[in-house]
Amino acid sequence: MTAEIVAGLAGIVADRTTISTVGKTGLGLSYRGYSIEDLTREADFEEVAYLLLYGELPTRSELDAFRGRIISLRGLPERLRNILEQVPAEAHPMDVLRTGCSALGAMEPEASPSDQLKAVERLLATLPGMLLYWHHFHASGKRIDTMSDEPRLACHFLNLLHGRAPDREPCNAVNVSFIIYAEHEFNASTFSARVTTSTRSDYHSAVTAAIGTLKGPLHGGANEEAMKLIERFETPDQAEQEILRMLERKERIMGFGHRVYKDKPDPRSDIIKEWSRRLAEATGHKLLYQVSERIEEVVVREKGLFPNVDFYSASLYHMCGIPTNMFTPLFVFARAAGWSAHIIEQRATGRLIRPTAEYIGLEPRAFVPLEKR
Numbered sequence: 196m197t198a199e200i201v202a203g204l205a206g207i208v209a210d211r212t213t214i215s216t217v218g219k220t221g222l223g224l225s226y227r228g229y230s231i232e233d234l235t236r237e238a239d240f241e242e243v244a245y246l247l248l249y250g251e252l253p254t255r256s257e258l259d260a261f262r263g264r265i266i267s268l269r270g271l272p273e274r275l276r277n278i279l280e281q282v283p284a285e286a287h288p289m290d291v292l293r294t295g296c297s298a299l300g301a302m303e304p305e306a307s308p309s310d311q312l313k314a315v316e317r318l319l320a321t322l323p324g325m326l327l328y329w330h331h332f333h334a335s336g337k338r339i340d341t342m343s344d345e346p347r348l349a350c351h352f353l354n355l356l357h358g359r360a361p362d363r364e365p366c367n368a369v370n371v372s373f374i375i376y377a378e379h380e381f382n383a384s385t386f387s388a389r390v391t392t393s394t395r396s397d398y399h400s401a402v403t404a405a406i407g408t409l410k411g412p413l414h415g416g417a418n419e420e421a422m423k424l425i426e427r428f429e430t431p432d433q434a435e436q437e438i439l440r441m442l443e444r445k446e447r448i449m450g451f452g453h454r455v456y457k458d459k460p461d462p463r464s465d466i467i468k469e470w471s472r473r474l475a476e477a478t479g480h481k482l483l484y485q486v487s488e489r490i491e492e493v494v495v496r497e498k499g500l501f502p503n504v505d506f507y508s509a510s511l512y513h514m515c516g517i518p519t520n521m522f523t524p525l526f527v528f529a530r531a532a533g534w535s536a537h538i539i540e541q542r543a544t545g546r547l548i549r550p551t552a553e554y555i556g557l558e559p560r561a562f563v564p565l566e567k568r
């Protein structure tokens with residue numbers, strides 16, 4: 196008897212986890228039992244990262260110590276800076292992070308799995324610096340200092356990007372987006388990190404694999420694609436007409452639809468949409484927001500598809516002055532916390548991940564020697 200094949204493993208329960216729930220009745224989206232609504236209203240990304248990695252919300256002194264360690268770990272080794280200078284100016288920023296993560300793993304490998312949290316904190320601290328060192332070097336020849344005293348990752352990133360202390364509202368908005376992006380159960384990139392970890396490979400190999408997986412437009416790359424779509428339109432009416440044409444041509448509208456949130460909205464979208472609206476008011480980007488809302492109206496009406504986390508993050512990041520090709524890297528900075536929690540969990544409890552396939556190829560046949568082919 197052959198087992199049932201489920202394309203894309205949709206709906207398959209691949210293992211147990213204590214880290215998060217996605218779309219579960221009564222729990223919705225929650226990290227270690229805390230709802231995403233409470234976390235985004237009450238916490239900073241650093242508290243959430245600590246919760247994911249260590250299992251509990253930090254006390255004041257634990258949080259201060261965690262922030263202090265992250266701040267002190269932001270410097271990049273010289274050999275890594277040299278490598279970043281060699282990555283071409285026209286490379287995609289996701290390739291820069293994938294390369295940077297892999298290179299850091301070669302230069303500073305985990306001493307042993309019992310030291311895994313040191314490697315995790317080092318990577319969380321350096322990812323924004325890797326991207327922005329490369330960015331400024333190629334944009335203006337400047338070799339920036341990647342250290343900053345900003346206690347929040349969101350403000351640290353904006354500070355290095357713009358070269359000055361960021362305003363409060365963009366900082367808060369990016370901080371919320373980081374909490375929302377931090378974790379989402381067995382999504383494709385997390386699963387990829389768990390598959391790599393299941394072979395007893397090292398931490399940096401698992402995160403490098405996850406970054407490569409997140410890059411695709413059906414996953415993290417959707418926020419960048421959503422922005423490219425939204426900024427094509429000068430009016431909401433123009434957006435409506437083009438979206439109708441795209442749907443007629445059966446094209447995918449990036450930032451809509453989700454494997455798990457099929458018949459209900461993605462709860463992350465409501466939160467990020469509200470922040471996008473607030474920023475639009477504060478920064479005068481009203482048209483961008485109105486165009487986004489009209490696209491949502493049309494896609495929900497015509498296809499019954501809801502916006503996912505990536506749709507309104509696109510306009511939110513744009514309003515914070517972040518270049519479009521850095522949108523998916525921002526997802527990496529945050530999701531690195533979730534990936535790391537899953538790598539730790541997989542190491543502790545998981546088994547080698549190795550499914551099987553149903554063979555539908557040719558029947559057995561005689562080998563043909565090279566000279567007779």
Ligand code: COA
Binds near residue numbers: 412413417446448451
């Ligand atoms: N725009 C238009 N149609 C879409 C769509 C979208 N964004 N997402 C799904 N559909 C359609 C598919 O074309 C398909 O239609 P069909 O049955 O007529 O062929 C149907 O909905 C089911 O899609 P499917 O790809 O099988 O669903 P999935 O669960 O495998 O895919 C996604 C989930 C996320 C990959 C998919 O919704 C998508 O491609 N979205 C856009 C990319 C994106 O925003 N990704 C970020 C996710 S957080």
